[in-house]
Amino acid sequence: MFDRIYQYFLREPRRLIGLGKNLVLTSAFILLIGAIGNVATGVGSITQGMGKQVVATRALAELYPSIPTWWVPESIVGCLPAIVLMVFGLSIASLGKRLKNAHF
Template sequence: MFEKIEDYFYDEPGRIIQSGKWTIKTGVFLILAGAIGQVPVRATNALFLLAKQPAPTKTLADIYPTLPLWWVPESWLGIFFPVAIIAIGISVSAYGHKLNSMFRGV
């Protein structure tokens, strides 16, 4: 079974390149979602500062309790996973380009 998956990708290295690009786009999407998610968090905390009250630590889950936002990175530690996804995507795409150039040379 796994040999068929391997053959599927190695028969056409462009599929490996596309998988790497898709992985990179997924990581970038997660980072952008985290950055956009910081806007309402910071705005809510700013309102507490303007009211001269102690600002409670708000997260997206506190602001939007009915939305499933578990996948949005909200801290520097949470950004590690999307950066790792981007690094894996870059290496997979580079490997696909290397295989593509080897098969063209044959």
């Protein structure tokens, strides 16, 4: 079965390049949403901290209970899978470009 997958991508390196680009775009989207979520959770604590109130940081799930936010990274550890996905996508796209230049 894996032979068929390898053949599918090796026959047309454009597919490999497209897969790499999509992985990079997906991980960039996840990281961007995580940054926006970090700002959304930080604004409340900043504004309440200006009033000299001690406030614990809140999670996105507490701010937006009706929206599924389980996939949004809220810390550095949560961002690591998206960063690994981005590096993997860049390496796949690079491999596809090298294969494309070698075949044609």
